[in-house]
Amino acid sequence: MYPTCVTGTALCSDSKCHDTATDNAHCGGCGQPCPQGQVCSASQCGPTCMAGTSLCADNKCHDTTTDNANCGTCGHVCPQGQVCSASQCGPTCVNGTALCSDSKCHDTTADNANCGTCGHVCPHMDLQDVRSFATLATITIHNFFSYERK
DSSP states (O other): OOOOOOTTOEEOTTSOEEOTTTOTTSSSSTTOOOOTTOEEETTEEESSOOTTOEEOTTSOEEOTTTOTTSSSSTTOOOOTTOEEETTEEESSOOTTOEEOTTSOEEOTTSOGGGSSSTTOOOOSSOHHHHHHHHHHHHHHHHHHHHOOOO
């Protein structure tokens, strides 16, 4: 029986769940390793971690604002029953983030893998497209109701 992977991970051919956003051997998808000397950050291989992440001792890029095993800084583990939110360990998520099935706090307004709610992946367009569409729809509705008929 295959394991059930949490949101943000993929079941690869080794029958294990991998975080393809940070796994150097499965960067951006299963079986897509980063070249020697590069790290996987935000599903892309590069010479350094992308903004908002830190290269930790496991040679992976971690978001230290939400990573329970690297909260605030690499290697700082939150105690059992607490979560990392805004780089601090605590009993609940803060700043409008939501605790999802991967036991991490996510900003569901800015996370394509947790789009609007935990576990809902944004379909066929990225979150910026969704925000642009929502803004356009709001303007259109406002203009429609503001129009005065003569």
